[in-house]
Amino acid sequence: MENNTTQEDTLDKIVSLCKRRGFIYQGSEIYGGLAGTWDYGPYGVALKNNIKSAWWKMFVDDRDDMFGVDAAILMNSKVWEASGHVSGFSDPLIECKKCKRRFRADHLDSDACPECGGSFGDVRQFNMMFKTHAGATEGDGAVVYLRPETAGGIFVNYKNIMDSLHPKLPFGIAQIGKAFRNEIAPRDFVFRLRELEQMEVEYFVKPDAWEDAFEEWRTIMHAFADAVGLRKTTVHENNIPSGELAHYSKRTIDFEFDYPFGRKELWGLAYRTDFDLSAHEKHSGVDLKYFDEETKEKFTPHVIEPSLGVDRTILAVLVSSYTEDEMGGEKRVFLKLKPAIAPVKAMVSPLLKNKPQLVEKAREVYLALKKEIPQVAWDDNGNIGKRYRRQDEIGTPFCITVDFDTLSDDTVTLRDRDTGTQERVPASELTDRIKRSII
Numbered sequence: 001m002e003n004n005t006t007q008e009d010t011l012d013k014i015v016s017l018c019k020r021r022g023f024i025y026q027g028s029e030i031y032g033g034l035a036g037t038w039d040y041g042p043y044g045v046a047l048k049n050n051i052k053s054a055w056w057k058m059f060v061d062d063r064d065d066m067f068g069v070d071a072a073i074l075m076n077s078k079v080w081e082a083s084g085h086v087s088g089f090s091d092p093l094i095e096c097k098k099c100k101r102r103f104r105a106d107h108l109d110s111d112a113c114p115e116c117g118g119s120f121g122d123v124r125q126f127n128m129m130f131k132t133h134a135g136a137t138e139g140d141g142a143v144v145y146l147r148p149e150t151a152g153g154i155f156v157n158y159k160n161i162m163d164s165l166h167p168k169l170p171f172g173i174a175q176i177g178k179a180f181r182n183e184i185a186p187r188d189f190v191f192r193l194r195e196l197e198q199m200e201v202e203y204f205v206k207p208d209a210w211e212d213a214f215e216e217w218r219t220i221m222h223a224f225a226d227a228v229g230l231r232k233t234t235v236h237e238n239n240i241p242s243g244e245l246a247h248y249s250k251r252t253i254d255f256e257f258d259y260p261f262g263r264k265e266l267w268g269l270a271y272r273t274d275f276d277l278s279a280h281e282k283h284s285g286v287d288l289k290y291f292d293e294e295t296k297e298k299f300t301p302h303v304i305e306p307s308l309g310v311d312r313t314i315l316a317v318l319v320s321s322y323t324e325d326e327m328g329g330e331k332r333v334f335l336k337l338k339p340a341i342a343p344v345k346a347m348v349s350p351l352l353k354n355k356p357q358l359v360e361k362a363r364e365v366y367l368a369l370k371k372e373i374p375q376v377a378w379d380d381n382g383n384i385g386k387r388y389r390r391q392d393e394i395g396t397p398f399c400i401t402v403d404f405d406t407l408s409d410d411t412v413t414l415r416d417r418d419t420g421t422q423e424r425v426p427a428s429e430l431t432d433r434i435k436r437s438i439i
């Protein structure tokens with residue numbers, strides 16, 4: 001019986017699987033770690049790259065109105081003055097008078113410290129941007145911030161894209177990259193990090209066209225959730241009431257996911273009016289208006305912003321795919337990942353490691369497959385049952401075994417991860433079979 005666990009302990013099981021199988025390790029682990037940082041290992045980075053590629057395909061390549069950028073993380077600090085981050089990107093910080101632990105005031109349920117029961121001091125605003133200095137001097141003029149979101153790098157390139165590619169409205173600029181937030185209380189594995197990665201779009205529209213664009217991106221975000229394997233019943237829209245909207249936004253939907261620690265924000269979709277371009281125009285003194293050739297009007301475009309966290313997506317994917325069942329009378333753990341995002345698409349192995357003819361034939365099958373599908377792995381460690389379990393745990397959809405029959409009829413066994421069923425398939429059909437499943 002299959003059981004996709006949703007209990008509290010699921011997170012512990014996922015964290016442990018990620019470490020054991022080389023997906024995600026604690027950052028700086030041999031030095032005791034660094035809060036809010038995690039390192040992606042071989043399978044984690046493959047999963048991450050597959051998720052980012054799926055996003056880039058759906059949000060950029062499949063469209064003809066999108067432009068990609070990869071802006072510098074370090075930016076002129078005036079960018080963050082204009083965007084309001086220097087004055088307002090803060091969370092309410094509260095400190096326990098007794099144990100001195102710090103918390104986010106808006107995340108607490110009671111007036112007593114959850115660690116020691118002590119009382120709290122006053123709430124103060126804590127700016128979450130990491131601040132450093134560029135160059136050898138440490139004066140105020142040399143202050144730079146690690147970007148707290150990738151959006152800033154998009155807005156400062158709006159004029160470059162306009163001047164070099166001359167797009168007509170509506171069009172969008174996309175970026176994937178790291179962002180840094182000095183979160184007061186990083187927690188819940190890769191959910192709340194201090195170093196995170198975002199996939200963001202700023203989609204520029206005529207002011208009266210924002211509603212249609214908002215609906216379009218809303219639909220695309222649901223399609224993306226589906227593409228990476230998040231079940232519809234676990235993704236929820238939270239329409240932020242007008243009284244709680246950020247000052248620049250006229251409409252925002254938080255896409256929330258049912259994590260093992262509760263329903264929390266996964267992604268955001270916001271209508272940001274002309275706030276950003278107007279603010280950058282004011283602070284830089286550079287004209288960022290759009291000239292409409294048809295109507296001869298000059299105006300500041302409005303913006304729809306779908307903003308997706310890479311790490312929160314990965315966590316949601318892991319939670320969605322983590323499955324326990326029983327196979328052959330034994331308890332089994334596997335990741336039911338969509339083949340398109342699985343780090344390894346197929347594992348090839350010889351039935352017996354000590355039979356040179358089998359190994360040679362299996363290498364032949366493996367190399368032919370790997371030429372066409374790079375995310376194919378070789379595994380000849382331990383017995384075949386152990387290999388299957390290992391691949392199940394990393395979510396490999398197919399295992400291919402070369403046995404003595406292969407030597408005479410050129411067929412192999414193709415094992416399906418989810419059902420464990422095995423069928424004999426001509427080796428020549430493998431590439432097509434696997435390719436079809438990963439589109």
Ligand code: ATP
Pocket residue numbers: 149181183190191192193194196197198265266267268307308309310311312
């Ligand atoms: P939260 O309310 O959970 O702090 P936020 O509303 O500040 O999140 P946004 O500023 O909208 O988040 O950032 C866009 C996206 O970036 C989020 O939807 C999320 O996917 C991701 N993200 C934001 N902060 C973090 C973080 N500290 N760790 C991991 N991902 C994050």
